[in-house]
Amino acid sequence: xxxxxxxxxxxxxxxxxxxxxxNAVDDYDAEEALERQREEExxxxxxxxxxxxxxxxxxxxxxxxxxxxxxxxDALQETDLTKIATREPxxxxxxxxxxxxxxxxxxxxxxxxxxxxxxxxxxxEKERRNEELSHWDKQFIDIADQGExxxxxxxxxxxxxxxxxxxxxxHICNKIKGKSCTxxxxxxxxxxxxxxxxxxxxxxxxxxxYAKD
Amino acid sequence: xxxxxxxQLSADMAKMSMNGTPEEYPKDSFDRYGNDLCEVILSYLSFxxxxxFECLSKQWQRSVFTSRHIFSVSDIMPKKSQFNEIKTxxxxxxxxxxxxxxxxxxxxxxxxxxxxxxxERNFEFFTPHLIGTD
Numbered sequence: 001x002x003x004x005x006x007x008x009x010x011x012x013x014x015x016x017x018x019x020x021x022x023n024a025v026d027d028y029d030a031e032e033a034l035e036r037q038r039e040e041e042x043x044x045x046x047x048x049x050x051x052x053x054x055x056x057x058x059x060x061x062x063x064x065x066x067x068x069x070x071x072x073x074d075a076l077q078e079t080d081l082t083k084i085a086t087r088e089p090x091x092x093x094x095x096x097x098x099x100x101x102x103x104x105x106x107x108x109x110x111x112x113x114x115x116x117x118x119x120x121x122x123x124x125e126k127e128r129r130n131e132e133l134s135h136w137d138k139q140f141i142d143i144a145d146q147g148e149x150x151x152x153x154x155x156x157x158x159x160x161x162x163x164x165x166x167x168x169x170x171h172i173c174n175k176i177k178g179k180s181c182t183x184x185x186x187x188x189x190x191x192x193x194x195x196x197x198x199x200x201x202x203x204x205x206x207x208x209x210y211a212k213d
Numbered sequence: 214x215x216x217x218x219x220x221q222l223s224a225d226m227a228k229m230s231m232n233g234t235p236e237e238y239p240k241d242s243f244d245r246y247g248n249d250l251c252e253v254i255l256s257y258l259s260f261x262x263x264x265x266f267e268c269l270s271k272q273w274q275r276s277v278f279t280s281r282h283i284f285s286v287s288d289i290m291p292k293k294s295q296f297n298e299i300k301t302x303x304x305x306x307x308x309x310x311x312x313x314x315x316x317x318x319x320x321x322x323x324x325x326x327x328x329x330x331x332x333e334r335n336f337e338f339f340t341p342h343l344i345g346t347d
Contacts, residue, residue: 126283126324129257147240157250169254172243177262181269189242193271202268208308209264 035114042113044081046073047089048106054099055089058106062113063090066105067160096154104152108140108164115163133170141171146189248276256280260288264312283322284313 042059048069049055060081064070069090078084092102133141143149153168176184185192192199238245246254255277258266263281267274289309313320 126285126322129283145241150240150243150245153254154246154250157253165250165253166257169257172254173257173259173262176266177259181266184266185269189239189244190270190273191242191244192269194268199268202274206264206267206312208305208312209261 038114041081044085046084046087048102049089049091050099050102051092051095051097052099054102056102056106059110059113060084062106062109065109065113065161065163067162069159092155092159094155094158096151096158098148098151098155100148101151101155104140104143104148105155105159105161105164108156108167109161111136111140112163128166133167133174137167138171141167244270244272248272251276252280260285267316278316279319281317282319283324284317284320285324285326287324287326289313 038061042061044060045057046060046063047055047057048063060073064073072090073084076084076087078087097105141149141152143152149168149171153165153172156164156168172188176187179187184190194202243251251272255263255266255273258277263277267277289306
């Protein structure tokens with residue numbers, strides 16, 4: 001096994017909070033300023049164009065939750081951000097970005113634009129992964145038409161919106177939790193390309209899952 | 214191939230996605246996803262589900278463990294109430310550990326929560342085995 005071991009609680013049984021940072025005040029001011037800037041920028045509306053040609057308006061900060069859109073905007077090298085609003089819509093050239101999918105994606109980023117950015121630091125990852133979806137996200141992602149749901153996740157992945165991909169992933173994993181393999185194949189329309197022998201071999205390897213502790 | 218799937222296939226071939234590959238799968242089939250996205254989604258499965266669903270398809274087998282970077286030792290430990298002595302790391306626990314070591318090839322973090330004295334003793338007993346694995 002490569003990499004580092006992080007043994008979080010090796011200190012013992014005493015629960016410990018996060019140690020206070022030395023320059024907490026500076027950090028706070030910088031955060032405030034950044035927050036205000038994001039708020040201002042989100043008042044600027046930009047246009048996004050789906051693969052099917054539909055054009056949807058979206059706050060700039062919200063739109064930048066898509067790393068792909070953020071990169072495209074950076075590439076414009078436009079210092080006057082208000083000019084971005086008057087530009088041609090940004091085309092999203094992937095067939096998963098249907099009108100319906102883009103409409104939902106804009107709804108999601110408009111709701112989440114002031115979320116704290118996902119911390120790439122692994123310390124928080126376990127917690128974030130185990131965190132349940134918010135009530136809002138649950139309702140948002142509970143989409144009866146599976147094709148549409150899959151479009152949204154694929155489109156979010158294409159646009160590189162990590163938070164939304166995560167919502168979709170958690171939703172799917174929740175839906176199939178505790179179901180049998182046959183049920184999951186049926187539900188997600190997965191073609192079983194194993195021979196019965198291959199499948200049995202995998203079952204044998206993983207037999208321990210079904211035993212009680 | 215029946216005539217319906219022939220029609221489907223030709224319809225799919227007609228609309229090529231942007232990277233030039235034909236769309237082979239219906240929109241509501243999980244099989245439409247490439248390995249990258251499949252890996253991300255499956256990384257959110259619970260510990261046991263990840264092994265349970267390994268057999269769904271070859272793509273799932275390929276993808277289900279590749280994005281699992283964090284291994285929580287508590288996932289293979291018996292429940293707290295069953296901790297009476299160090300021996301309680303059951304055969305099953307060892308089999309589980311063996312599977313993790315064999316199949317989760319991208320672990321970067323191992324989490325061990327020590328929240329009881331039993332657990333602490335287990336940890337002392339357990340760590341050399343864990344670190345000793347390659």
